[in-house]
Amino acid sequence: MSTGGRGGEVGAGPWRAALLGGLLYGLPFGVWLLAGLEPGPSVPDLLPAHRALLWSQALALVLLLPAVAFPSWSQGTLALVLLQALPWPLLALLYRAGSVPLEGILSAQALLLLAAPSLAGVWHLLGRIAVPWQLVARAALQGALLLGLLAGPGPLAGGLGL
Amino acid sequence: MHWPPSLLILLPALAAGQGIEIEPLWEGRFVAGEPTEVEVRLTSPQGGDVRLRLSGAAGSVEHLAIAEAGRPLAVALPAYPGPNGSLRVAARLPDGTELTDEARLLTLPERLSASVGIGGSQSEFPGQGSTMVAPEALPRTAAGYRPLGALSLPPVALAQIDPAQTRALGAYFAGCGRIELLDATPELLARIRAAAGCGGRFVQGTGSPIPGSPYPLPASQGLEPLLAAGEASPIRALALLLLPYPLLLLGLSRVRHLGPWLLLLPPAATLAYAAALPLGTVPAQALTWAEAEAGDPSLRFVTLLRLSGADGGGPLHLPQEAGLPLPRAGVPTRLHLDADGGLSLPLPEGLLERQDHRLAGTRPLPWPLRLELAEGLVRIGNGGSGPSPGAWLLWRGRVYPVPALAPGMRHAVHAGDPTSDLPLQRLPVPDPGTALLLPLPPPAGLDERLRWTGWLLIRLPAPAASGGPV
Numbered sequence: 209m210s211t212g213g214r215g216g217e218v219g220a221g222p223w224r225a226a227l228l229g230g231l232l233y234g235l236p237f238g239v240w241l242l243a244g245l246e247p248g249p250s251v252p253d254l255l256p257a258h259r260a261l262l263w264s265q266a267l268a269l270v271l272l273l274p275a276v277a278f279p280s281w282s283q284g285t286l287a288l289v290l291l292q293a294l295p296w297p298l299l300a301l302l303y304r305a306g307s308v309p310l311e312g313i314l315s316a317q318a319l320l321l322l323a324a325p326s327l328a329g330v331w332h333l334l335g336r337i338a339v340p341w342q343l344v345a346r347a348a349l350q351g352a353l354l355l356g357l358l359a360g361p362g363p364l365a366g367g368l369g370l
Numbered sequence: 371m372h373w374p375p376s377l378l379i380l381l382p383a384l385a386a387g388q389g390i391e392i393e394p395l396w397e398g399r400f401v402a403g404e405p406t407e408v409e410v411r412l413t414s415p416q417g418g419d420v421r422l423r424l425s426g427a428a429g430s431v432e433h434l435a436i437a438e439a440g441r442p443l444a445v446a447l448p449a450y451p452g453p454n455g456s457l458r459v460a461a462r463l464p465d466g467t468e469l470t471d472e473a474r475l476l477t478l479p480e481r482l483s484a485s486v487g488i489g490g491s492q493s494e495f496p497g498q499g500s501t502m503v504a505p506e507a508l509p510r511t512a513a514g515y516r517p518l519g520a521l522s523l524p525p526v527a528l529a530q531i532d533p534a535q536t537r538a539l540g541a542y543f544a545g546c547g548r549i550e551l552l553d554a555t556p557e558l559l560a561r562i563r564a565a566a567g568c569g570g571r572f573v574q575g576t577g578s579p580i581p582g583s584p585y586p587l588p589a590s591q592g593l594e595p596l597l598a599a600g601e602a603s604p605i606r607a608l609a610l611l612l613l614p615y616p617l618l619l620l621g622l623s624r625v626r627h628l629g630p631w632l633l634l635l636p637p638a639a640t641l642a643y644a645a646a647l648p649l650g651t652v653p654a655q656a657l658t659w660a661e662a663e664a665g666d667p668s669l670r671f672v673t674l675l676r677l678s679g680a681d682g683g684g685p686l687h688l689p690q691e692a693g694l695p696l697p698r699a700g701v702p703t704r705l706h707l708d709a710d711g712g713l714s715l716p717l718p719e720g721l722l723e724r725q726d727h728r729l730a731g732t733r734p735l736p737w738p739l740r741l742e743l744a745e746g747l748v749r750i751g752n753g754g755s756g757p758s759p760g761a762w763l764l765w766r767g768r769v770y771p772v773p774a775l776a777p778g779m780r781h782a783v784h785a786g787d788p789t790s791d792l793p794l795q796r797l798p799v800p801d802p803g804t805a806l807l808l809p810l811p812p813p814a815g816l817d818e819r820l821r822w823t824g825w826l827l828i829r830l831p832a833p834a835a836s837g838g839p840v
Binding site: 223224226227228230231234235238242245246247248249250251252283286289290293294295296297298299300301303304305306307 | 604605608609612615616619620622623628629630632633635636637639640641642643644647678679701719720721722723724725726
C-alpha cells in the first residue's frame with residue numbers, strides 16, 4: 209500500500225469511497241428507523257426497514273464487485289467489507305427497539321460478511337479466464353446476482369432466514 | 371333483586387389442588403374493572419419459601435410467602451379477575467410440589483354494600499349488591515375495599531380486627547369510603563370523622579344518610595397531558611445520540627491516510643451504541659394528582675405511571691405508599707407483591723415500548739394546612755411542625771401565589787392581591803372552587819429510576835358540602 213503524496217491518495221481511495229458510500233445508504237435508513245420509533249404500547253414493526261437495509265447492503269456488494277481489484281485485491285475486498293459494516297450501529301438501535309431478534313441480525317450480517325470476500329474471490333478467479341470470456345462470465349455473475357436482488361428484499365430476507 | 375346462590379359459583383379445590391384454596395372476599399362478588407382481594411390458604415409439609423401466582427384475565431400477582439412446616443398459611447393478595455370473574459392460583463412449595471386452585475367470582479354491575487356482623491353471621495344473599503361478613507373477613511389489603519360502595523359496622527368490630535385489617539380499613543377511611551358506624555357514641559363518631567378523609571362527612575352514625583361520593587379524582591386521560599408536558603422527546607434524544615457517528619464518518623472521509631484500521635470503527639461504534647442507547651430516555655415517569663379537604667389528616671391520590679423499555683434493567687420497585695395498580699383496559703397487569711407490601715412492576719423490553727399504569731391510594735398529608743374563607747380574604751395557616759412549600763391559591767377564578775409557610779405561620783390573601791400564572795398547563799379536574807395547589811413530594815423509598823411529579827389540591831369544602839359532584 210502506498211503512503212504519502214499521490215500514492216497515499218490512491219491507497220486511501222477505496223476506504224474513502226466506502227466511508228462516503230456507507231453514509232449515502234446508511235443515513236436514509238437511520239432516518240427511517242428513527243421515524244418508526246414512535247413510543248407506544250407495543251414494539252414498533254421495523255422489520256421492513258431491516259430487510260431493506262440488508263437488500264441495500266447486498267446491492268452495494270454486487271454493484272461494487274468490479275472495483276474490488278482497486279488498488280489491490282486485499283484492499284478492495286476489505287473496503288467492501290467496511291462498506292457492509294458501516295451501518296451496524298443502526299442494527300444496535302433495531303435490536304434495542306426489540307423489533308428484530310439478535311439472532312436474525314447476527315446471522316444476516318454474518319452471511320453478508322462471508323459473501324463479500326467469497327464473491328470477490330470468485331470475481332478474481334473469473335479474471336483468469338481469457339479476455340472475451342472473462343467479460344461474459346463476470347457480466348453473467350453480476351447479472352444473475354442483480355436479478356436475484358431485483359426480485360426484491362422479500363426473497364433475500366427469506367434466503368437469509370428473516 | 372335476589373341472586374340465587376347457584377349463580378355464585380365458587381369452584382371447590384380441584385383434584386390437583388387438594389392442599390390449596392382460594393377464599394374470596396365479599397362472598398365472591400366483585401365489581402368489573404376493579405381489583406379485589408382473595409385469601410390463599412395452603413399447608414406445606416416442609417418449611418421455606420412458597421412461590422404464589424394468582425392470575426386473572428385482568429392481571430396477575432406474584433408473591434413469595436414463607437411457610438412453616440405443617441402449619442396453615444393464609445396470604446391475602448390483590449386479585450385482578452376479568453369480566454368472567456375467574457381466578458387461578460398456583461403455588462410452588464419448598465419441596466417442589468405444585469398446587470393449583472381455581473375460583474370464579476360473581477361480577478356486579480355496581481359497588482357492593484357490606485355489613486359487618488358479630489358472631490359469625492352471614493348474609494343469605496339479601497340482594498345482589500349487599501352482603502354481611504364477620505369482622506375477621508374484612509380485607510387486609512386496599513384492593514379488598516375497591517368493590518365496596520358502603521360499609522356498615524359496629525364500633526366493637528374495630529377491636530376484633532388484626533393490624534393488617536386495621537391498616538386497610540384506615541386507608542378506606544382516608545380514601546373517603548362511605549361508612550355507617552352503628553350505635554357509635556357521638557365522641558367516637560367525631561374521633562373517627564377527624565381521622566377520615568373528605569372532612570369525615572362520609573362517616574355517619576346509625577340511620578343518617580351518607581353522601582353519594584367524594585370529588586372524583588381525574589382519569590388517566592386527564593393526567594396524560596400533564597405527564598406529557600414534562601416529557602422530553604425520546605426520538606430527539608436518540609437522534610442526538612446517533613448523530614456523532616455519521617459526523618465522524620464524514621470527518622474521516624477527509625483524512626489523508628486511511629487504511630484497514632477503519633474496519634475497527636463499525637464494531638466499536640455498534641458496541642458503544644448498544645451500551646449507550648438507553649441514554650437520554652427515561653425508564654419510568656409518574657404523575658400524581660392528590661386531593662384533600664382543608665383539615666384532613668390524609669390525602670387520596672391517583673398516579674399515572676409510564677414505564678418504558680429504555681432501561682433494560684430489572685423491575686421497578688414501588689413502596690406501598692405509591693398505591694395500588696388498577697386494572698388496565700385490554701392489557702393485563704403484571705406485578706410482584708414484595709414482603710414489605712411494596713410492588714415490583716416489570717419494565718417493557720423494547721426501547722421506547724411504553725406501558726401506562728394507573729395507581730390509586732391514600733397517604734398522610736405532609737402539611738396540615740388550614741384554609742379559611744373570610745370576608746374578602748382567604749387565610750392560610752401552617753399547623754404542622756415542618757415548613758410548607760410555596761403554593762398557589764385558586765379563588766374566584768384567579769390564581770394567587772402563596773409563600774412557603776414556617777410552622778405556625780399564617781398568610782392572608784385578599785381579592786386585590788397580585789395574581790400569578792397556574793404552574794400547570796391546565797387543571798385535570800373541573801371547577802376546584804377555593805383550593806390550594808401545592809407540589810407534592812414523592813413517597814419515601816421510591817425507585818431512583820422513576821422521575822416523579824406530584825400535585826396536591828387542598829379544597830375548601832363548600833359551606834353545605836354534601837359530597838360535591840358525583
